[in-house]
Amino acid sequence: MNANPIANILSEKKKEQEGKIVLETRDIKISYNGEPAVKNVSISIPEHEITAIIGPSGCGKSTLLRSFNRMNDFVPGASLQGQVLYRGIDLYGKDVDPVEVRRKIGMVFQKPNPFPKSIFENVAWGPLINGYQKDIYERVEKSLQAAALWGEVKDRLNSSAMTLSGGQQQRLCIARALAMEPEIILMDEPCSALDPGSTAHIEDLMFELKQKYTLVIVTHNMQQASRVSKFTAFFDAGNLVEFGETQNIFTRPKHNRTEDYVTGRFG
Amino acid sequence: MISRNLTNRYFIARTFHWFCFAVAWIGVLILAILLFHVTREGIQWLDLQFLSDFPSRFPAKAGIHSALFGTLWLIGLTALFSVPIGIGSGIYLEEFARKNRMSRFIDLNISNLAGVPSIVYGMLGLVIFVRWFGLNQSVLAGSMTMNLLILPVIIISTREALRGVPNTIRQAAFALGATRWQTVYSHVLPAALPGILTGIILALSRAIGETAPLIMIGALTYVAFVPEGPMDDFTALPIQIFNWASRPQQEFHELAAAGILVLLFVLLLMNSIAVIIRHRLEKRSR
Numbered sequence: 001m002n003a004n005p006i007a008n009i010l011s012e013k014k015k016e017q018e019g020k021i022v023l024e025t026r027d028i029k030i031s032y033n034g035e036p037a038v039k040n041v042s043i044s045i046p047e048h049e050i051t052a053i054i055g056p057s058g059c060g061k062s063t064l065l066r067s068f069n070r071m072n073d074f075v076p077g078a079s080l081q082g083q084v085l086y087r088g089i090d091l092y093g094k095d096v097d098p099v100e101v102r103r104k105i106g107m108v109f110q111k112p113n114p115f116p117k118s119i120f121e122n123v124a125w126g127p128l129i130n131g132y133q134k135d136i137y138e139r140v141e142k143s144l145q146a147a148a149l150w151g152e153v154k155d156r157l158n159s160s161a162m163t164l165s166g167g168q169q170q171r172l173c174i175a176r177a178l179a180m181e182p183e184i185i186l187m188d189e190p191c192s193a194l195d196p197g198s199t200a201h202i203e204d205l206m207f208e209l210k211q212k213y214t215l216v217i218v219t220h221n222m223q224q225a226s227r228v229s230k231f232t233a234f235f236d237a238g239n240l241v242e243f244g245e246t247q248n249i250f251t252r253p254k255h256n257r258t259e260d261y262v263t264g265r266f267g
Numbered sequence: 268m269i270s271r272n273l274t275n276r277y278f279i280a281r282t283f284h285w286f287c288f289a290v291a292w293i294g295v296l297i298l299a300i301l302l303f304h305v306t307r308e309g310i311q312w313l314d315l316q317f318l319s320d321f322p323s324r325f326p327a328k329a330g331i332h333s334a335l336f337g338t339l340w341l342i343g344l345t346a347l348f349s350v351p352i353g354i355g356s357g358i359y360l361e362e363f364a365r366k367n368r369m370s371r372f373i374d375l376n377i378s379n380l381a382g383v384p385s386i387v388y389g390m391l392g393l394v395i396f397v398r399w400f401g402l403n404q405s406v407l408a409g410s411m412t413m414n415l416l417i418l419p420v421i422i423i424s425t426r427e428a429l430r431g432v433p434n435t436i437r438q439a440a441f442a443l444g445a446t447r448w449q450t451v452y453s454h455v456l457p458a459a460l461p462g463i464l465t466g467i468i469l470a471l472s473r474a475i476g477e478t479a480p481l482i483m484i485g486a487l488t489y490v491a492f493v494p495e496g497p498m499d500d501f502t503a504l505p506i507q508i509f510n511w512a513s514r515p516q517q518e519f520h521e522l523a524a525a526g527i528l529v530l531l532f533v534l535l536l537m538n539s540i541a542v543i544i545r546h547r548l549e550k551r552s553r
Contacts, residue, residue: 070441076366103444115454126443173439181441230347264501 022047022214023068023105023184027178028082030072031065034251037063041080043182045231049217050206052225052246055235061218064235065186066117068216069105070098077105086184087224095147105128105258106177110168110189114161114176119144119153122161126180139179147175148205174205187217190223203228226250234258278419295419311488311525317525321491322507326518331526334507338475338533341503344410345417345474346386350467353418357425357463362451381419388416389483397484404485407497412480417470424466428459460544468541472534478505504530 021046030038030170038060045051046177053061062074070091072078081135084091091101114122123140132139140157144150149171153164169191176184185207191199204230206215221226225232225246231244242249242258253259268418288405320330360377364370392412402408432455440450488510490502504526 067443071438074438074441099444099446101444102442107442108395108440109435109442111436113433113439115439115456117438125440126445128451129443129453175445176439255282 004202005186020047021045024085025064025067026083026085026244028047028067028080028084030060030062030067030078030080032075037238038067041239043233043243045214045216047214048210048212049230050210050217050228051231051233052229053218053233053240054220054225056222056259057208059235060238062188063234065188065216065218066107068184069107071102071107073098080147093242097124098149103180103182104144105186106182106253108170108173108177108185108190111193112166112173114164115170116160116162118158119161119172120157120165123175124175129159129199130180134150143175143179144172146178147171148201148208149160149175160209165198167194167201170198170202171205174202174209178209180212180265184214184216189220191219192220199224222250222264234261236261246258292547295503296430299339305524305527305531307528308510309391309522309528312525312526314523317522318529322394322489322502322510323345326516326522329511329522331504331507331529332495333490333528334502334504335529336531337490337501338504338530340406340497340501341409341413342471342475343499344406345413346467346471347471348410349414349421351401352414353421353467353470354420354425354463356418358451358456360422361426361429362455363447367400377419377422380422384389385477386479386483389480391415392480392484402498404487404500404506405498406501408484409486409503410497410503412484413474413477416480417474420470421467424469425463426465428462431462431508432458436546455547461548463540464544466546472537475534475537476505476530478503478509481506481507504533 002198009102021044025041025043027040027042028038029040041064043064053065055061066072066075067080067084068091069226072080080092085104086101089096115125117125120140122150123143127139129135141150141154144153149168150170153172156163164172168191174185174190191202194202203224206217209215217225217229229246232243232249232252233243234241234249234255236257242253242255244254249258253262281430286369302402318335319332321326321332322334342398343385360370363467364373389412392408393417396402396408396411397404402411436454436458437450440454470548486506487500487502490500492499494501508523508526511519511526514520
């Protein structure tokens with residue numbers, strides 16, 4: 001641990017401020033047609049931080065992420081046991097409307113998936129269908145600025161989103177999610193379809209975003225996890241093997257399996 | 268050794284290429300021969316008088332006015348009913364219905380219905396619409412019968428078009444807190460519209476050429492007036508053509524050929540409109 005006791009106390013205090021939990025799963029089990037994909041996972045996502053979920057393919061990390069905004073509802077045969085608490089409310093409770101959940105917890109997907117419409121419409125659609133009454137232009141500009149895309153598209157808001165490059169499209173998808181002013185943004189391998197330049201761009205963006213939002217990212221890229229995240233969860237075969245500060249996961253992993261994975265021995 | 272093998276493979280590839288090319292042109296060629304034959308026979312009868320005259324037992328005075336308008340009425344009414352019902356069913360089955368035993372049962376039945384011979388629908392129409400509902404041989408009864416015939420086709424092509432819309436679009440909309448209806452209405456349906464329209468036009472083109480069910484429900488062959496409402500009697504182009512072709516005189520055979528030209532022109536017109544609409548929609552969504 002740290003040699004300087006004062007620094008220690010300070011960091012403890014900082015932790016207290018930061019450590020507010022916004023999302024928490026309690027012993028959840030997710031299965032597809034009876035086949036378990038996520039087994040008895042309890043994990044807490046702290047507010048205004050970036051939490052990375054890593055692990056080999058098929059370990060259930062995407063499934064877990066999608067349970068946070070009930071996107072698994074659309075997968076036929078998917079079922080969930082246990083609780084996913086968002087600020088103390090069980091997202092799978094009886095009187096919870098999944099549509100309401102997704103307004104608060106946004107998502108960015110692996111492959112950029114803008115709507116085949118104009119750049120403006122892409123960002124404006126979410127607020128508009130949810131009954132946003134105020135100045136929609138302002139909201140679109142704000143969201144595009146927050147996603148570091150405004151400068152590149154401000155002169156062609158009416159051209160099709162399909163004319164943008166892959167990296168721009170992904171930032172548009174982030175802007176689209178931001179326009180809903182969610183509290184949490186889930187990102188499912190947001191850079192896996194992008195080139196290194198665009199990836200760096202998005203990673204910078206993540207740092208900006210964590211001031212206002214809580215981010216949970218699933219990634220295959222361990223460098224990315226170590227670069228951007230404060231906390232890391234390592235999954236293997238549907239189990240949460242290890243969860244802690246990213247620094248510790250990468251430098252002092254407690255489990256052999258974690259060490260093997262982060263050092264690239266498998267996965 | 269390697270190079271000989273490669274030459275061989277190129278030969279097979281080229282042969283297959285030419286085979287496909289030839290097969291693709293057979294259909295076009297047959298159509299061209301047919302068109303040539305019909306045009307040669309019928310072109311001399313094709314004038315404005317032919318379009319504005321009612322049928323007559325004198326070939327020189329005979330025209331297809333009532334049949335042309337009968338067909339327009341028939342197709343118009345059929346589209347009026349079958350388009351909303353067909354698209355609605357397609358959307359329900361593809362986007363809303365749970366995939367369970369019930370929906371699979373409906374699926375199977377619709378696919379089967381698409382393959383039922385048209386004469387069977389004619390019999391059904393005769394019993395249900397003409398007799399039960401008491402619609403007689405009206406253009407409404409005719410279009411209802413046509414509805415039965417083309418609804419499965421429209422439903423299947425609508426579902427096919429909806430299935431072609433990438434799931435990532437739906438997920439993007441859902442992730443923004445959209446309801447299923449908002450997702451379908453704003454994103455899935457516009458993306459699928461070109462395909463749906465194509466299906467509708469193909470189905471209506473099939474209806475326009477159908478004769479058997481109309482004869483079955485007792486549509487008249489000699490009609491000297493244009494329908495003024497859905498309850499009026501009617502005749503249609505294929506019936507008129509059939510009627511003329513079955514007469515012994517050579518002149519009537521030529522009239523039939525002229526009628527075929529008109530029918531083909533209407534078909535071509537419908538298909539071109541579909542292509543134009545489709546092209547516009549696709550350009551807009553890009």
